[in-house]
Amino acid sequence: MGIKGLTKLLADNAPSCMKEQKFESYFNRKIAIDASMSIYQFLIVVGRTGTEMLTNEAGEVTSHLQGMFSRTIRLLEAGIKPVYVFDGQPPDLKKQELAKRYAKRADATEDLTDAIAKGDKESIEKFSKRTVKVTKQHNDDCKKLLGLMGVPVVEAPSEAEAQCAALCKSGKVYAVASEDMDSLTFGASKFLRHLMDPSSKKIPVMEFEMSKVLEELNLTMDQFIDLCILSGCDYCESIKGIGGLTALKLIRQHGSIENILENLNKERYQIPDEWPYQEARRLFKEPEVYPGNEEPELKWNPPDEEGLVNFLVKENGFNVDRVTKAIEKIKAAKSKSSQGRLEAFFKPAATGSVPIKRKIFIPIAMTSHQPNLKYSNVESIEENDGKTNRIEPSTIICL
Amino acid sequence: MLELRLVQGSLLKKVLDSIKDLVTDANFDCSATGFSLQAMDSSHVALVALLLRAEGFEHYRCDRNLSMGMNLGNMAKMLKCAGNDDIITIKADDGSDTVTFMFESPNQDKIADFEMKLMDIDSEHLGIPEAEYDAIVRMPSSEFARICRDLSSIGDTVVISVTKEGVKFSTRGDIGAANIVCRQNTTVDKPEEATVIEMNKPVNLTFALRYMNSFTKATPLSNTVTISLSSELPVVVEYKIAEMGYIRFYLAPKIEEDENES
Structure with a gap:
């Protein structure tokens, strides 16, 4: 489930x-999304109360659809071009983590049976959430739905997150949208959180930029991993x-896990007996993804109206009006997704002007474009100018 | 220290009215050569570039290059308080976090000071290279405003195409379609009523009418508008501000799907 505490650390x-961005500002952007993660969320959130799920006439769950x-x-309406990436085979190392999750789910299933027997509503709610599992059927349903909507689907060789990041690195998509911070560890150059939060929540999209992460933490990519x-x-x-x-x-002090292990106080910190950090590092650095030249073509097509009505209304009991209205929305959104952006034509340039109001403090020097700026350099700047904490405007113009 | 005195104060009012709906906050840059602004709308589709040259001011003092972040809505509110014949002076001290607008009535019997708080605005400044355009159309600004308004009652986008025949504005919507062709016409009484088309190469580009309509708010600033088009570049809609400079709007075109694959 991502990297512990990374958001706060950053x-x-x-x-x-x-940077906070408006949801609307992502029109015409191609965005990679981890599908499995999304489906899991839908199964938990959409139309479920306790053990009751949203189903079609045949009793099959339709929450994910x-x-x-x-x-x-909602994404298409905003002119965004989503591409969903599905998980392939999990890497061996993750199987441990998955086994843990599986065990938790088994526990929860037992607890749930107990709770149902006792009629404890709160516990039923709590445990039924934990028993939710994404099956192959759920995945296949979603792939079919996306296909009918004209949205591309990518089947990752291994982890979907890693494949999303790879698509972003190669420039096939603008950013990766996820709630899982390890997108950054996989090296996605741009990473979006809260892109898919319901609009009712009014949470702005948070855009992370990998190059800035490294620049400000003053680390290399390997060190960040x-x-x-x-x-x-x-x-x-x-x-x-x-x-x-x-x-x-x-x-920052030692540069790598190897060096840290050499210098770490082993009495104070217990290193796990079996600690496959090298393997973990390799998975982040060289995850199993499609090689650059074999990346699937991403193509957004017009929706298959008849197919959607058949699949959603006839097979899965959706409301006809809702589906036809939604199809209209997809078609209307086409005009938005074709709007160009000025950045595609003009590049950022420095201005010669200095803000009349803003005060510039020394810590900004740490964000300088030298990745290896050491602390010592910063200290020396502070010595020179520490008293006023302000750089004279004339020296900034050249930055 | 900054002190800029503009005798024709209504000009600044008109400038603000023409950009405040497109951009909410922007940095005004002030240098020895002039008072300028560059800002993009929030979706980064359109950009406005304003220049008021130092020579156009009655008095112009700017000791060093400065930028002042302002909320344009608030600035417009303050400038609304100036009479149309008032002389407007913009003043700011070094290190201050406010700017003062002083309004003097023409016969000097009333002087008003409005002080506005400045803001910190992180805005990206884009470098706009000088470019050769495939086609340049100069026409009466009111005519252009009329065309944009009329077309937007039919559709959302306008296709502007320049050929030997003239310049054609067309749109299509749910209720139907519209085409307006303007031919070159230089046999007019007043030069500002002419339509002049310079074409190196035919062009055909699509734009969102919503933005075009917003640009035409600058119509009161100039009798003519110049539209520069190139298939490789955003369109430029320019209104000259007499003896002072210009206001230019840049708009990124709509791009068809297949061309978009990069």
Whole structure:
């Protein structure tokens, strides 16, 4: 489930890597989405109370279709071009984590049976959430639905998150949208959170920029991966007592997990007996994804109206009016997704002007474009100018 | 220290009215050569570039290059308080977080000071290279405003195509379609009523009418408008501000799906 505490760590230590954006500003952008994660959320959230799920006449669950349909419509309506990536085979290391989750689910199933027997509504709600499982049938249903909607689907060789990041790195998509922070660890150059939150929540989209993350944390990509492993990831345990902040300090001080292990106080920190950090690192760095030249073509097609009505209304009991209206929305959105952006034509340039109001403080120097700016350099700047904490405007113009 | 005195104060009022709906917050840049602004709308589809040259001001003092972040809605509110014949002076001190607009009535019997808080605005400044355009159309600004308004009652987008025949504006919508062709016409009484078309190469581009309509709010600033088109570039809609500079609007075109694959 991502990297422990990474959001907070970044907010505190690399604030300029995250920027709030309006949902509407992503028109005409291609965005990769981890489908399996989404389907899981739909099964939990959409139309479920306790053990009751949204079903069609035959009693098959349709929550995932309902969720996938309305969310994708919302994206398309905003002119966004989504591409859904489905999980393939999980890597061996993740199987441990998955086994844990499986065991939890088994526990929850038992607890649920208990709770139902006792009629404890609160517990039924709690445990039934935990017993939710995404099956192959759910995945296939969603793939069929997306196909009919004209939205491309990619089947990842292994982890969907990794494939999303790879699509982003190769420029096939603009960004990866997920709630799972390990998209960054996989190296997605742009990562969006809350893109798919319901509009009623009014949460702005949070855009993370990988280059800024590294620049501000003053780390290389390899060091960042090590930082994530130390903070706690899906692939292996973390060292007890080391959280994100300590991990950042250690990485900055020693540069890699190997060096940290050499210098770490082994009495204070217990390193797990079996700690496959090297393997975890390899999975983040060279995950199993399609090689650049074999990446699937992404194509957005007009919706198959008849197919959608057949599949959703006839087979799965959706309301006809709702489906036809939604199809109209998809068609109307086409005009939005074709609007160009100025950045495609004009590139950012520096201005010669200095804000009359803003005061510029020294810590900004740490965000300088030298990736290896060491602390010592910063200190020397502070010595020179520490008293006023303000750089004279004339020196900034050249930046 | 900054002090800019503009005798024709109504000009600044008109400038603000023409951009405040497109851009909410923007940095005004002030240098020895002039007072300028560059800002994009929130979706980064349109950009406005304004220049008021120093020579156009009665008094112009700007000791060093400065930028002042302002909320354009608030600035427009303050400028509304100036009479149409008032002289407007913009003043700001170094390190201050406010700007002062001073309005003087023409016969100097009333002087008003409005002070406005400045803002920190992180805005990206785009470099706009000088470009050769495939086609340049100059026409009466009111005519252009009329065309945009009429077409937007039919459709959402306008296709502008320039050929030897002239410039054609067309749209299509649920209720039907519309085409308006303007031919070159230089045999007019007043030069500002002419329609002049310079064409190196025929062009055909599609734009969102919503933005075009917003640009035409600058119509009161100039009798003529110049539309520069190139298939490789955003369109430029320029209104000259007499003896002072210009206001230019850039708009990214709509791009057809298949061309978009990069």
